Amino acid sequence: MKKVAVVGAGVAGLSAAIYALKSGFEVTLCEQNKTAGGFCTSWRRGGYLFEGAIHWMTGTHPETPIYGMWKDTGALNESVKIHLNEPFKSAEWEGQVASFYRDVNKTKENLLSISPEDEKRILRLVNDIKMLSRFNRPLSDIKGVKTQNPKRRFRITPDLLPAFFTALRLYKTTNAKYMEKFKHPAIKWLFSTISGKFSAINRLFTLGILSTGDGGYPEGGSLGMIARMTETFETLGGKLLLNTKVKKVNIQNKEVTGVTLENGFLPADAVIVTQETTAAMDQLFDPPLREPWMKRLRKTIRPTVTTFIGVGIRDVLPETQIPVWKLEKPITYAGMTETSLGFYNYAGYEGYAPQGCSSLTTWFTGDTYEFWKQAKEEGRYKREKDALADQVKEALCRKFPRLEGKIDVIDIATPLTFERYTGSHHGSWMTMFYKGDKLKAFPGYCKNIKGLYFAGHRIMPPGGLPIALDTGRRAAQMVCRQFDAVFKTR
Ligand SMILES: Cc1cc2nc3c(=O)[nH]c(=O)nc-3n(C[C@H](O)[C@H](O)[C@H](O)COP(=O)(O)OP(=O)(O)OC[C@H]3O[C@@H](n4cnc5c(N)ncnc54)[C@H](O)[C@@H]3O)c2cc1C
Structure with a gap:
């Protein structure tokens, strides 16, 4: 049986791994963190759960082609409630x-x-x-692949x-x-x-x-969805190696031979890289790859970089979306000025906060990576985060005076946090279009290297969860095409 190694167990990696398994390959999925999910995750602080990724998701409507893919990979099924x-x-x-x-x-x-x-x-x-x-x-299938459907x-x-x-x-x-x-x-x-x-x-x-009627929020959010995908992968017989960072993709005579891990070598006939593509290009290849599309990718991307803020309050605000309001006093942080604020409110969901409390989230968009990096190097990272937290607290209490003294937690994830957790360039998680930008996807394979494929949010603008899912599926199809295997979804 041909062996496939997948770098990264985010949505793209899980998708690629599940489809490759279904198509008859032996698959090992390497994830640097102690849990799968990558960006598709949530975290707890002081009793509050902060949803980190799914705010709305394409393909929750059963009649869409993308729903079929979520279903193939176990992410969604008829019993998962969708909130609209x-x-x-x-x-x-x-x-x-x-x-x-x-x-x-x-x-x-x-x-x-x-x-x-x-x-x-x-x-x-x-x-x-x-x-x-x-x-x-x-959805479209790649050229030259044999398909079950x-x-x-x-x-x-x-x-x-x-x-x-x-x-x-x-x-x-x-x-x-x-x-x-x-x-x-x-x-x-x-x-x-x-x-x-x-x-x-x-x-x-x-x-x-x-x-x-599409674009809902699946019950259980990011954690629930990743748990279902992981279970699908393991039930099908896939091997998930957690706490396993890939150091290098090994290539000999223009053909992949496997991946180097911190504690050994994993042989493979094909490797699918789902770490954010530009970062992977810099970190996983020696000598660096020289594919023309990679040059173009670096030149054209406009990565979305954010500073994420989770707030735990001892109160319940009624709206699921706290409308964006104009701040009386702008928030300044990392060289940026924010003049407005609004929140996602998870008060209506069970398990996100203690009884009578609510978990709120928001984020500021802007590439502040260098600021945070320098702050860390100069030992003022925590101080800068605290200063931002104080301003958010003040703005919230000014708008909702009833929250005075009721803010339990303010948790800030900077671009540095996202970079550390996912290995993505500046912690970026999708690509925005500016006027007239080319909407083309990048090929995801190398003309001169056999068995090397790329998937993930950076390969196909605008990125996000359905793109991660679809690029994973397409990478598995490329593996099938290479070994003349039929791509299977069931
Ligand atoms: C605040 C925020 C809000 C969002 N909201 C939405 C939304 O509402 N809807 C939507 O569709 N999308 C949303 N997204 C985007 C979405 O979460 C991402 O685009 C998607 O999860 C990316 O998946 P991926 O698999 O391509 O990449 P990743 O999630 O980055 O997966 C890559 C994986 O590879 C691992 N890895 C990296 N390098 C190595 C290595 N060398 N060895 C081993 N493992 C490695 C990482 O740890 C990670 O698990 C949001 C993201 C954020 C941050």
């Missing part, structure tokens, strides 16, 4: 709350009630969301053409330009919850997915 909380995103401007709902008609009603004079723009927005909702992210190819059918042109228009405009056309400041404020530099397609595509 409303509204999806809210923002408060001078006492008025503007919201994006999953139900696009509710968005329309809400925005029209705030600003009848924006009717034309609001109807355009609704139409754009409806158009984009037609793109049910299709009929082969899938992505084609733009005539009925998709209007949606395609809508996507093209939105892709060529920025969020700032799209937002500018609305007159009412509350609606502009709602749009400003994502950076104006990004292409408008980022936000509207999400709203399109949500409007179809």
Whole structure:
């Protein structure tokens, strides 16, 4: 039986490993941490559970192709409850709350009630969301692979053409330009919850997915999903090596021979690398790889880097989303200034906080990696984190005076934390589109090295959980193609 070694047991690694096992390979999955999951994780601090990854997830609707993949890998099944909380995103401007709902008609009603004079723009927005909702992210099989099921190819059918042109228009405009056309400041404020530099397609595509009833939160969140995927892998006979860091991918005569671990060598006929691709390129190969697509990848990525904040409060706030509000006093940290704040609220979920308490999470986006790294080197890392925590506490209590004296925990994960835990470049976890950016996926294999494949959120923009899942599946297909094996999903 041919041997496959997979580097990293995040969603991409688990997906690649499960599909390779199902297709008849002997698979060893190496994970540097003591648990699987990578970014797809949550952690406990002082009795509060902070959900670290799944906020909304494409493919929770059973009629989507991606659901099929989540099901193949054991991540989802009929008995996993999916939460579809409303509204999806809210923002408060001078006492008025503007919201994006999953139900696009509710968005329309809400925005029209705030600003009848924006009717034309609001109807355009609704139409754009409806158009984009037609793109049910299709799956395609790679060229030349034999498959158990009929082969899938992505084609733009005539009925998709209007949606395609809508996507093209939105892709060529920025969020700032799209937002500018609305007159009412509350609606502009709602749009400003994502950076104006990004292409408008980022936000509207999400709203399109949500409007179809997809994009929910599976009960048990990240931990539950990874536990189910790990169980699937082990039940199928896969070998999971935890606390096992891969130091190097071994290549001889342009062919992989295995991976070097801290305590030995693991022979393999194929290796699938799921550590974030640019970091893996720097760390796992000697001499460095020289594939043209890797150069392009380094040049074009716009990694999403964040500072994550979990808050444990001895109180229950009613909304599942605490609307983003404008701060009276901006928060300054790591050379950045934040003028707004909003939270995910897990009060409605069991087990996230002690009785009568709530777990809240938020994050600030911006590449502050170098700041935190320097702070660590200079021995002021904790002090800087504490200073940020104090400002978040002050802002929360100013907004909700009832929380004074009731904040139990503020936990901050910096880009350094994410880098340490996942080995990703600057702790980044997806790729955002700027106006006009190329949306192309990177090949994930090397022309001149046999048996070496890449998967994970960096290989296919914009990244995120479904992309990690799909790139894992595609890497397993590449292994099947190499050894002339049939790719199996069952
Ligand atoms: C705050 C936040 C919010 C998010 N929200 C969402 C959301 O709502 N929806 C969504 O779809 N996505 C979301 N994401 C993104 C999503 O979690 C990631 O894109 C996805 O989990 C990436 O999976 P991956 O397998 O590609 O990479 P990773 O999770 O990074 O997996 C790589 C694995 O490889 C291991 N590894 C690295 N190097 C080595 C080595 N040398 N040897 C052994 N093991 C190694 C790492 O420890 C890790 O387990 C969010 C992420 C964050 C941080």
